[in-house]
Amino acid sequence: MLGPIGLTALLASVTTALLMVFAVPFAWWLARTHSVFKPILEAITAMPLVLPPTVLGFYLLLLFSPANPLGSAWLTLTGETLSFSFTGLVIASMLYSLPFAVQPLQSAFEQLDEAALEAASSLGAGPMDRLFSLALPMARRGVMTAAILTFAHTVGEFGVVLMVGGNIPGETRVISIAIYEHVETLRYAEAHQLSGLMLVFSFVVLMSVYALGRKAAVRA
Amino acid sequence: MHWGARQLCVLEVQLSLPMRGAALAVAECFTLAGETIAIFGPSGVGKTRFLRSLAGLDARDAGRAAGTIRYDRNLLLDSAHGVYVPAYKRAIAYAAQRPALFAHLSVAENIAFAAKRSFPGAPQMDDVIALLGLAPLLKQRPDTLSGGEQQRVALARAAVQGAPLLLLDEPMAALDRPAKLAMMEAIETLQSAFGISILLVSHALEDVLRLASHSLILSAGGCLAYGPTLEVFERIDQSQALGQFDVGSIFAATVSAHDTALYLTQLEVCGVTLSMPLLERIALGSSVRLRVRARDVAIARARPKGLSIRNIVPATVMKIQQSSDSAFVDVTLQFAGQTLLARMTRAALQELALSVGDDVFALIKSVSFDRRMF
Numbered sequence: 246m247l248g249p250i251g252l253t254a255l256l257a258s259v260t261t262a263l264l265m266v267f268a269v270p271f272a273w274w275l276a277r278t279h280s281v282f283k284p285i286l287e288a289i290t291a292m293p294l295v296l297p298p299t300v301l302g303f304y305l306l307l308l309f310s311p312a313n314p315l316g317s318a319w320l321t322l323t324g325e326t327l328s329f330s331f332t333g334l335v336i337a338s339m340l341y342s343l344p345f346a347v348q349p350l351q352s353a354f355e356q357l358d359e360a361a362l363e364a365a366s367s368l369g370a371g372p373m374d375r376l377f378s379l380a381l382p383m384a385r386r387g388v389m390t391a392a393i394l395t396f397a398h399t400v401g402e403f404g405v406v407l408m409v410g411g412n413i414p415g416e417t418r419v420i421s422i423a424i425y426e427h428v429e430t431l432r433y434a435e436a437h438q439l440s441g442l443m444l445v446f447s448f449v450v451l452m453s454v455y456a457l458g459r460k461a462a463v464r465a
Numbered sequence: 466m467h468w469g470a471r472q473l474c475v476l477e478v479q480l481s482l483p484m485r486g487a488a489l490a491v492a493e494c495f496t497l498a499g500e501t502i503a504i505f506g507p508s509g510v511g512k513t514r515f516l517r518s519l520a521g522l523d524a525r526d527a528g529r530a531a532g533t534i535r536y537d538r539n540l541l542l543d544s545a546h547g548v549y550v551p552a553y554k555r556a557i558a559y560a561a562q563r564p565a566l567f568a569h570l571s572v573a574e575n576i577a578f579a580a581k582r583s584f585p586g587a588p589q590m591d592d593v594i595a596l597l598g599l600a601p602l603l604k605q606r607p608d609t610l611s612g613g614e615q616q617r618v619a620l621a622r623a624a625v626q627g628a629p630l631l632l633l634d635e636p637m638a639a640l641d642r643p644a645k646l647a648m649m650e651a652i653e654t655l656q657s658a659f660g661i662s663i664l665l666v667s668h669a670l671e672d673v674l675r676l677a678s679h680s681l682i683l684s685a686g687g688c689l690a691y692g693p694t695l696e697v698f699e700r701i702d703q704s705q706a707l708g709q710f711d712v713g714s715i716f717a718a719t720v721s722a723h724d725t726a727l728y729l730t731q732l733e734v735c736g737v738t739l740s741m742p743l744l745e746r747i748a749l750g751s752s753v754r755l756r757v758r759a760r761d762v763a764i765a766r767a768r769p770k771g772l773s774i775r776n777i778v779p780a781t782v783m784k785i786q787q788s789s790d791s792a793f794v795d796v797t798l799q800f801a802g803q804t805l806l807a808r809m810t811r812a813a814l815q816e817l818a819l820s821v822g823d824d825v826f827a828l829i830k831s832v833s834f835d836r837r838m839f
Contacts, residue, residue: 279525360565363522364619366552367559368626369582374553378578382569 246415249423249439256331256419257399260338264346264395267339269388272350273376276357290347293340302408305337309409329411334419337409338399345394353387354380386457393457397450401443473498474629474662477535480542482514483528487686491515495679497630497662501652503677503694504666510683512666513562516632518542519664520559521552536630556584558628562635564619566607572618573603579626587627588659596658597621597651613644617651624655634666649675674698674715674754695754712795713758716803720747735801739776739829759795762807763828766817776829780805782821787811798827805829 247255275283275290293301309327310316319327327333357380365375381388403421410417412426420439427436476495481488489511495502504512517523518530521541534542536557541550552559566575576599580590594600597617607615616636623631633652637645649672655661667673673680673694680697682689690697698715718739722731728743732755739755747753768777783804784797794814798805805827809817819825 358565358568360561360563361567363552364559364561364565364622365567365578367520367522367555367557368579368622369553370578371551371553374582379567383567 248415249418249420250442252331252415252417253400253419253421256334256338257396259335260342260399261346261392261396263335264339264342265388265392268343268346268350268391268395269381270376272347272391273354273380275347275351276354291344293342294344298341298402298404299408301341302337302405305333305340305405305409309333309336328409329413329417331410331416334406334410334417337405338402341402341405342395342398345398346391349387349391349394350384353384353390357383390454390457393450393454397447400446474537475535476519476537476630478519478532480515480518480530480532480534482511482518482530484511484514485509489515489683489685490687491681491683493681493688493691495664495681499656499660499662500678501656501663501665501676503673503680504664504683505670505673505680506668506683506689508668510685512668512683513634515683516559516634516664516666520557520632521550521555522559524549524551556628557630557632558623558626559632560616560619560623560634560636562638564607564612564615566610566615566618566622568607570607571603572599572605572607572610575607575618576622576625579622583625584627588624590625592658593621593624593655596654611644613640613647616640616644616648620648620651620655624659624661629662631661631663632666633663635668636665637667637669637672645672652676670698670756674756712806712808713756713761714804714806715754715756718753718755720744720749720751720753722749734803737778737801739778757805757829759806759808761830762798762805764796764798764807764809764817764819765826765828768826769828772828774828774830778805778827778829780825780827782819782823782825785814785819785821787814798825800827 275287306328307313308315309319311320311326316327319325325332327336361383362375362379365379370378400419401421402419403425406417406419406422407425410419410422412418412422418426420443424436424439424443427433427439474497476497478491478493478495480491482491504515506512514523514526514528514530517526519534523529530542531544532542533540533544536555539550540548541555542548566572567578570578576590576594580587594603597620599618599621602610602614602618607618610618620633620636636652637648640648652663652665653676656663663676665672665676677694679692680694681691682697695715695717716734718732718734720730721733721738723729723743723745724731724740725743725745729740730742730744730747732739732741732753734755741755744753763774765777778800780798780800782796783799786795786797792810792812793808794811796807796809796814796819798807807827
């Protein structure tokens with residue numbers, strides 16, 4: 246059974262990997278589209294930045310409940326509920342960290358040299374080819390920033406986890422929940438260990454983001 | 466073996482391009498036979514817009530072209546029926562005015578990018594690199610190259626893709642003279658090695674005369690003329706395309722002698738000998754294009770003596786053109802079947818009392834020949 250640190254690392258890794266797969270094409274599309282839906286989708290993407298995590302957690306809890314189509318379909322398919330499960334946490338984390346993945350990518354893609362992309366196009370590179378052979382390598386700082394911020398933000402989440410995941414050891418008991426529990430039960434030594442670890446971790450992460458050149462920062 | 470080697474291919478356009486003033490209408494059928502066709506005209510007329518619409522790069526532009534483009538029997542654009550083939554599906558290479566090299570890749574990787582996506586039978590990457598002398602640059606990053614080197618790498622990259630038609634947008638515009646000459650040589654080298662047809666946008670007459678067998682002259686709103694370069698520039702009202710300052714005559718001449726003592730080259734124009742500063746690099750007997758600006762031609766009633774001007778040619782006055790609001794008059798002369806424009810002031814015209822049919826002497830300043838146009 247995974248302890249809080251291992252579980253947090255696993256959750257953040259899975260969330261980051263899955264979110265990047267979705268965020269790269271989505272941010273690429275956002276950066277290049279003139280669609281009327283663009284501002285709507287941008288607003289939805291940025292909502293986790295301003296919503297209290299409890300609001301997001303509350304709606305997810307309702308959605309995951311077997312009383313709802315998604316929750317009941319998942320229960321029929323897997324025999325497990327989405328709420329209070331690791332899978333549920335991954336879904337919640339992906340939504341919660343969405344702006345931290347999409348925004349740095351989008352701004353990095355928007356800053357790409359348009360003339361170079363046009364040259365690639367006339368050299369026979371289609372849209373997906375241009376994304377993988379040019380845009381991603383050229384926007385690699387933005388990609389790194391997005392991945393690091395997503396990972397770090399997932400590590401740091403608390404409210405959504407508490408609402409959706411509860412506190413099940415090895416399943417949903419991540420570091421932030423563990424610290425909360427240690428403090429509640431007055432075990433300050435353990436709380437100190439985990440909190441100190443989080444302090445150092447956050448500093449290292451943010452420093453590496455700034456070292457990457459602040460090229461693609463999150464816009465609140 | 467190369468793609469479409471000297472194969473005839475037709476590009477038929479019927480386009481309306483929205484410009485700030487009037488829309489630019491182009492309706493022309495280009496026969497692509499491995500030669501260079503110049504798109505010539507003043508800035509702002511829509512030359513670049515026209516090229517981008519051919520390349521298929523105007524899909525996201527605010528005012529994209531309406532009409533049809535037919536290329537080698539494929540319909541690339543039919544705006545009325547919603548047909549728009551995107552750039553990456555067109556067998557047309559395009560090199561923008563600013564060489565858009567991929568900054569994160571080396572010169573070799575830039576060229577390899579095109580090679581990976583090339584058409585069957587495209588020129589070999591190594592051949593193109595050798596022909597354009599790019600081997601010493603292969604490991605460098607684009608930002609370490611000079612402007613001229615960047616242009617040649619962009620040209621190599623476009624050529625390696627192997628499209629039978631190459632669109633070049635002002636490749637020489639930002640270059641100094643040596644880099645410009647190197648670029649023109651590179652274009653000629655590629656063309657003779659691989660038989661690529663080129664549409665070259667330019668507003669420099671010198672480049673057009675040297676490189677282009679045919680020229681399309683654009684002016685505000687539409688095409689002034691299209692045809693063999695020499696004919697076209699004789700035919701058009703040049704002041705519209707060139708501006709008053711550069712109006713002149715163009716004719717073909719043969720190099721007949723080099724005088725290395727006086728540093729002069731003798732040229733024959735239909736039996737009349739002209740001289741110009743020595744063009745050592747041009748072989749005897751080769752044809753060159755000469756250009757004489759109207760403001761560099763003076764007229765005398767009698768053959769003048771004691772004059773520094775070397776080229777004095779007997780000619781006949783064919784036409785006298787005065788515009789109402791100008792101090793200048795354009796006089797069209799003819800010598801040995803060639804047309805020569807001369808510009809003088811109204812006052813000079815009155816004093817000489819010229820009229821059509823008069824026999825005069827045209828005085829051409831030696832320096833007024835444009836160098837190396839052939």
